[in-house]
Amino acid sequence: MKLYGYFRSSAAFRVRIALNLKCLAYDTELVNLSTGQHLSDEFRRVNPQGRVPALVINDTVLLQSPAIMEYLEEIHPTPAFLPEGAEARARVRALADIIACDIHPLNNLAVLNYLSGPLSASDEQKTTWYRHWVMEGFNAVEPLLAGSADTGRFCHGDAPGLADICLVPQVFNAQRFDCDLSLYPTIERVYTTCMEHEAFDAAQPAKQPEAADIA
């Protein structure tokens, strides 16, 4: 199993956590986003979208972190990312989707480059944009967590799952952009719990082999 990734990519970070939680060994193929390697013809032959992560299993290339995580859950059901019960699974997937669909896509590298390029946004405008979408999303995630008896030590119950896997990389990014996370005590509490777990800790950007060379 080979993961095309990059230490700072949130979506690759998710897949690293997922693979660690499932105790699946994998090789990493670095795709250096800072030098534009993801846009090379060579990488486009792996993923026509030119994005990481891509997970190669045997000769099958799997794209898009949410689809990859559902795949891993299907082929390695234990430990489970998703709880028992269709309503509970819908809750966990919705929390994950708020982050994966409504926060992260607005703040990825391609978008920030478009803001500073064609839209001539200043660094301050980009930072304000970044924080705005994090807060819009976290303003929904926080009450959904704090107001539900389903929330436990993790986003759903007392075991890590799909929502936690999406939440943690987003909190990392929020911290990088100095978002005020004190507004989100439940998110902070779950994040802290996650980071005490080896699967999350080992997946963090600073612990990837390329981090020291590139940062």
Added chain:
Amino acid sequence: MKLYGYFRSSAAFRVRIALNLKCLAYDTELVNLSTGQHLSDEFRRVNPQGRVPALVINDTVLLQSPAIMEYLEEIHPTPAFLPEGAEARARVRALADIIACDIHPLNNLAVLNYLSGPLSASDEQKTTWYRHWVMEGFNAVEPLLAGSADTGRFCHGDAPGLADICLVPQVFNAQRFDCDLSLYPTIERVYTTCMEHEAFDAAQPAKQPEAADIA
């Protein structure tokens, strides 16, 4: 079953198609995005995120269209949105995710309002932005469809599924913004096939009751 939606919301459009494909009857509760009704305290009590769709079944509120579609697939497995086989399901989900995560979130109403508000973007800049993200996404979807033997009359095989459900509302939006779809012959072909299907046709914005009053 009650769907909080709006005729022009792509994400609500997806859920309308999904409910139609599963032959599930539902009531509609209009949330008028053009007057900001989604941001009212009343609607925030239904969905703290202030977004449509929200699907209420018994007393459970389901949020986020991808999570809602997975839920419908679980509780009403026939006709299936997802094919047999984990790799095939991962392919369909990845196609859906390219649209649901990498195109649509960049082009929704909240983002366009931010562009014209804090970033003072002109209408022309907003249209260019819109088309840019549609093309970025469709530039990946087209070869993934055209280059795969798994593609049939629909995105995967000869029955409509999750990828088609996401594709069709995105094509509608692309047409509204005059994107050049002739670059994407496979997308156009699948879109045409879908629109011949009653479940897709009946779900289109112009056929929703509020369309005549609001448009």
